[in-house]
Amino acid sequence: MRRVTVDGDSRIPNEIKGFYHCKKCIEEATKIAARAGSASPRHYAKLEFGVTKSGFQLFCVRHEINVMKIEISLEESPNES
Ligand SMILES: [Zn+2]
Numbered sequence: 001m002r003r004v005t006v007d008g009d010s011r012i013p014n015e016i017k018g019f020y021h022c023k024k025c026i027e028e029a030t031k032i033a034a035r036a037g038s039a040s041p042r043h044y045a046k047l048e049f050g051v052t053k054s055g056f057q058l059f060c061v062r063h064e065i066n067v068m069k070i071e072i073s074l075e076e077s078p079n080e081s
Contacts, residue, residue, distance in 0.1 A: 021045060022060035022067050 005012065021041050032039035046062040059065070061069040 007030060018056055020068050022047065022063055022065065024063045024065065 004064070019041070022045065025045050026041055027079065029039040029041050029044040046060065048059045048061055050057060050059075052069070055070040057066065057070070058068040060067050
């Protein structure tokens with residue numbers, strides 16, 4: 001990992017190209033949308049993203065399940081410098 005930015009700098013735009021969602025939240029939001037006409041995963045989700053001992057984790061608070069876990073090696077590969 002070469003660069004990490006952790007701050008509230010609003011000048012950095014949202015560069016997300018795809019989203020990770022909790023499968024159960026998507027299923028529930030889809031059912032709500034069918035009944036009520038709309039329910040976006042963005043507004044329905046209750047996710048936490050944070051640091052673990054070995055990387056990062058995205059966790060669904062609503063369902064208490066792992067969505068994604070990223071393990072990061074602290075050793076740099078020979079090609080990184
Ligand atoms: Zn969920």
